[in-house]
Amino acid sequence: MARIDYDSATPMGSLTAEGINALIRGQETLQRVQYAADIASNAGTNTAKLEGGDFGVAAGQGQAYWDTLTSIVNLLKGLTPNGYNQFLGSMDNGG
Secondary structure, three states: OOOOOOOOOOOHHHHHHHHHHHHHHHHHHHHHHHHHHHHHHOOOOOOOHHOOOOOOEEOOOOOHHHHHHHHHHHHHOOOOOOOOOOHHHHHHHOO
């Protein structure tokens, strides 16, 4: 997708840039969490280790946490069909 130019000094342009930057920060943060969860749970094979402790996941919800976190990270990384990295890159003005 081609780069989309917009004026981030306008009210809606500023909100656009703010939203894109938040998505980029969220992508980086969730990848860090997934990396830690991957180590703690032995690549998702023992998700009970995510319950309580540093992750604070409620008892019995380790697998759901792992599955949801992995799905979100994969979406944000553009690893799912129609992942949005191509769209994110087209609107990132470097802010």
